[in-house]
Amino acid sequence: MTQTLFSTYQLGRITLANRIVMSPMTRSRSPGNVPDAHVAEYYAQRATAGLIVTEGTSPSPDGLGYARIPGLFSDAQQTAWKVVTDAVHAAGGKIAVQFMHTGRVGHQANLPAGGRVVGPSAVAAPGEMYTDSQGMQAHxxxxxxxxxxIEKAIGEFVSASKRAVAAGFDLVELHGANGYLIDQFLNAASNQRTDRWGGSLENRARFAVEVARRTVAEIGADRVGIRLSPAGGNGGMVADANTTALYLHLAKEFKTLKLAYIHMIDHSAMGAPKPPEGLFAGMKEAFGGTFILAGGLTAATAEAALTERRADLVAFGRPFLSNPNLVAKFQRGETNLTPFNFKLAYTPGPEGYTDYPAN
Ligand SMILES: Cc1cc2nc3c(=O)[nH]c(=O)nc-3n(C[C@H](O)[C@H](O)[C@H](O)COP(=O)(O)O)c2cc1C
Structure with a gap:
């Protein structure tokens, strides 16, 4: 069958209604790190996506680096997420939880009692971050x-994955991109270790591969995907001479593990560096499984990526945030989308969250 935006897709044990994925987007609407009823409403409004990937959700108290982001390591969080997955399923959608351990991109003022800002090495991320109680603070x-x-952190990903299945999620997406903990191990800018977790590209890849391997052993390969951003650009991540070899190595490891998908980010449309030439095509071939593309896509460029077999699924972030019925708009051929209001991206409350027009 022809691959188009609106054709169905078999992803492991689930059938997606179309090839359109809602990209993971942090919204900071979970006071106390527990998603509330607004979160269920927000995702249910967007349930016509073939697959929703939630905002970055921490598997550990240590990974709650940003203000008001949700976790999935306590009974209360698991119960709250079940309300969200039920709402999405009732509206006919499918939903993956993105596990984001913020690692060094965090601040004590954002963490719960006992939480620690951790990373592969004692190297701060550049720049500052927002905290509710102390405003902007240096990383x-x-x-x-x-x-x-390290063993504790891997175990936290694994037990959060078990909770994800119990909370009704269809899949788990490991956030290996954008400068958070998994990426901090991959990238030489943040990983200066000389033990088996740093140095050679195999060693830098080890944390990502171990988290994936152990999560797969817990909940099954067809329930585990991973997001990657080889060009870096966020959180002080920089590409280096080994980037291409490192990511090709990862693609082969994830093929061996039979991961459900690899979700590739190209943020060059947002001013980030361009991914190395030919790397995405090389990874797609080496992996052989479901390949998702994200970053600055339009209906037309996404359709071209599908037709040219550069992707099996295509992800939209900001357009989905501000157009709950993005799929219907694309089906009607509308190009005049509601613009995304960045000022309300991370603010508490329903404004700029559940009040985007549904037409
Ligand atoms: C408000 C906002 C929050 C985001 N939070 C996350 C996140 O939690 N996890 C993640 O992997 N990417 C995150 N991203 C990146 C998006 O998933 C996506 O890759 C990016 O917006 C580019 O795609 P787009 O051009 O379709 O918006 C975020 C983007 C935005 C705009």
């Missing part, structure tokens, strides 16, 4: 993780 120097800290 702190993270605690360099010990072998025991």
């Amino acid at each position: 702190p120097v993270p605690v360099a993780m010990t072998e025991a800290d």
Whole structure:
């Protein structure tokens, strides 16, 4: 069958109604790190996506680096997420939870009691971040993780994945992109370790591969995807001479693990560096499984990516945020989309969240 935006797609054990994925987007609408009823309403409004990927959700108290982001490591969070997945399923949609451990991109003022800002090495991310109680603050120097800290963090991804299945999620997406913990291990700018977790590209890849391997062992390969951003650009991540080899190595490892998908980010339309030439095509071939493309897509460029077999699924972030019925708009051929209001991206409350027009 021809691949088009509106054709169905079999992703492991689930059938997606179309090829349009809602990209993960942090919205900071979960006071106390527990999603409330507005979160269920927000995702249910967007349930005509073939697949929704939630906002970055922490598998650990240590990974709640931003203000008011949700977690999935407590019973209360699991119960709250079940309300969200039920609402999306009732509206006919499918939903993956994105596990984002913020690692060094965090601040003590945003973390719950006992939470620690950790990273592969004691190297601070450049720049500042927002906290509710102290305003803008410089990124702190993270605690360099010990072998025991690494084992604990991997275990947190695994137990959160078990909770994700219990909370009704169709899949888990590991956030290996944009400068958060998994990416911090991949990238030499943040990983200066000389043990088996740093140095060679195989060592830098080890944390990502181990998290994926252990999560797959817990909930099954057809329930686990991963998001990657080889060009860097966010959180002080920079590409280096080994980037292409590192990501081709990852694609092969994820093929061996039979991951449900790889979700590739090209943020060059947002001013980030361009991914190395030919890398995405090389990874798609090496992986052989479902390949999702994201970043600055329009209906036309997404359709071209599908037709040219550069992607199996295509993801939209900002357009979906401000157009709950994006799929219907695309079907009607509308190009005049409601613009995304960045000022209300991370503010508390329903404004700029559940009040975008549904037409
Ligand atoms: C408000 C906002 C929050 C975001 N939060 C996340 C996140 O939690 N996890 C993630 O992987 N990407 C995040 N992103 C990146 C988007 O998923 C997407 O890759 C990016 O917006 C580019 O796609 P677009 O041009 O379709 O918007 C965020 C983007 C925006 C605008």
